[in-house]
Amino acid sequence: MPLEFSKKLAARETPIPGVVLYDLPVHGDNRGWFKENWQREKMVALGLPDFRPVQNNISFNEKAGTTRGIHAEPWDKFISVATGKIFGAWVDLRQGPSFGTVFTAELDPSQAIFIPRGVGNAFQTLEDNTAYTYLVNDHWSADAQSQYTFLNLADETVSVPWPIPLSQAELSDKDKAHPRLADVVPMPPKKTLVVGANGQLGKALRNLYERDSSVEFAGRSEFDLGNRESFAGRNWKNYSTIINAAAYTAVDAAESPEGRGEAWSVNVAAVSALARTAVEHDLTLVHVSSDYVFDGTQVRHGEDEPFTPLGVYGQTKAAGDAIVQVVPRHYIVRTSWVIGDGNNFVRTMASLADRGIEPSVVNDQIGRLSFTEDIAAGIRHLLDSGAEYGTYNLTSDGEPQSWADLAADVYELSGKDRAAVTGVSTAEYFKGKEAAPRPLNSVLDLTKIKAAGYEPALSSTRLESYVKNGLIKQ
Incomplete structure (x- = not known):
């Protein structure tokens, strides 16, 4: 499906508290396209938390079917796609009544999603040469990584409907070894x-x-x-x-x-x-x-x-x-x-x-x-x-x-x-x-x-x- 141009900036709530999906205006012509991936003033006015990002990360994925996650990190993230398309899956791994709630969506460059601290993040690339980018409001460190909370991609309880079966997807050994939901220790609040x-x-x-x-x-x-x-x-x-x-x-x-x-x-x-x-x-x-x-x-x-x-x-x-x-x-x-x-x-x-x-x-x-x-x-x-x-x-x-x-x-x-x-x-x-x-x-x-x-x-x-x-x- 071709990229949709000239959508209005809009926010859509999801079943996970604090997780918000955004439509981004993308402007294109015969040369390509341009978008404001992160525009603080407009997005804060729309309700996005002013989460003060300090680091920008990009994950490049050569093949369709590359699957990463499910990782809940001790910071907030603003996620979008630079090129290609992903199937995203998010699971609430925070301590509280919404623990285990799942939301999934396909994202192309005209969309972005805000993921609060403690919500597990995963994606599967649907096209070759997909670049996945995210802003975070804390600097990565080895100490911070020790505070991650993980969930197995194949967990039967949350049952994420991966478009490409995990048996045919590209996964890391670490991601394959993550615990099932029953064994996950919820991330405590700040x-x-x-x-x-x-x-x-x-x-x-x-x-x-x-x-x-x-x-x-x-x-x-x-x-x-x-x-x-x-x-x-x-x-x-x-x-x-x-x-x-x-x-x-x-x-x-x-x-x-x-x-x-x-x-x-x-x-x-x-x-x-x-x-x-x-x-x-x-x-x-x-x-x-x-x-x-x-x-x-x-x-x-x-x-x-x-x-x-x-x-x-x-x-x-x-x-x-x-x-x-x-x-x-x-x-x-x-x-x-x-x-x-x-x-x-x-x-x-x-x-x-x-x-x-x-x-x-x-x-x-x-x-x-x-x-x-x-x-x-x-x-x-x-x-x-x-x-x-x-x-x-x-x-x-x-x-x-x-x-x-x-x-x-x-x-x-x-x-x-x-x-x-x-x-x-x-x-x-x-x-x-x-x-x-x-x-x-x-x-x-x-x-x-x-x-x-x-x-x-x-x-x-x-x-x-x-x-x-x-x-x-x-």
Whole structure:
């Protein structure tokens, strides 16, 4: 069949998730033909992942019937035919529900196909002198080859309908020796690294992902963000995502000379190193932000509000956010008044209630609590759903309250009298004390995260569970 000229660039989905077949415009005349085999701008606009190819390989096959595969490689591929024609067969060898799914198609120079990492690739030439070409987004190495997953071309389970029977085809001895599907170890997904995994949010992420072997957790002893060796000593090609749960949060101490340096080191310099790693290796970076990037003069803080930090801590968080925004694949999760497994306001109030102390608590700072289990679940939702990259406010839901209101709630849930809590202004509370300036309104608008399909739990519901289930004593 002659080559079809002047087709429109088009994409066709296949039964294998992520495998997409493309029609390529080929322009020809009496001299031959020309095509744009890879055109990033047009193809990304059509939905092809911007997979950043780094190497171009060509396989020349002298005879029809040459058969190669089935090889699942640890990188993505964009495959096309330069001359001749092939019968292609692709088998999903990735860990997951689509394992073993098969797709086949004949390809000539007017077609191309995108094959994600872990999908087994094979082809059989249908014409002599066929040249098969593919772009890949990682450099070949002997170490990378050890991560391949193979399937036997003659596997009875997938039963590929080879046009030329394998008994008459040209195969390598290695390809003949590959295992059947029942003996194939599926290729695991790329890994997610959680840094700062021993803090309140890190512990919530550990609980959420405890059954997911693809998620690694690193506290400071396993991954020191201030040490270049932590970055150099890891093979980032095996990762897809970094979740940064590390932060310097000592708001008042950040105003001191020593604290200022540490805050900038953790919240800015370390974030810069993470961002650079994400850009260089095409990773998704999830970063947790704070209401302190704002001065608290707005009734509701939206994601696009300009930064107006009041103190050193807020300044470092704003600087970190600005850095993360240059990473193409990023989620900034902005939260406030965090409560989890660690020292926090609710535990302090519960402890005071247990000891019969009647505290004075600030009543002119308004906001919502953010329970770490909800922050962790929101992060997972953004990653799993493939939500649009960008900044998302994420706190618990419900009516905003003051710190004094929340303290009274804790007292009541602890079986104590709400009236034991006395409200005072921020100015009164900190009179004569060295303290950082604080935003008086920390209420974050949750419209965007809800539109992305995530509904945060009510703060009142979470608070009751936190206090009554004894979580304050863990």
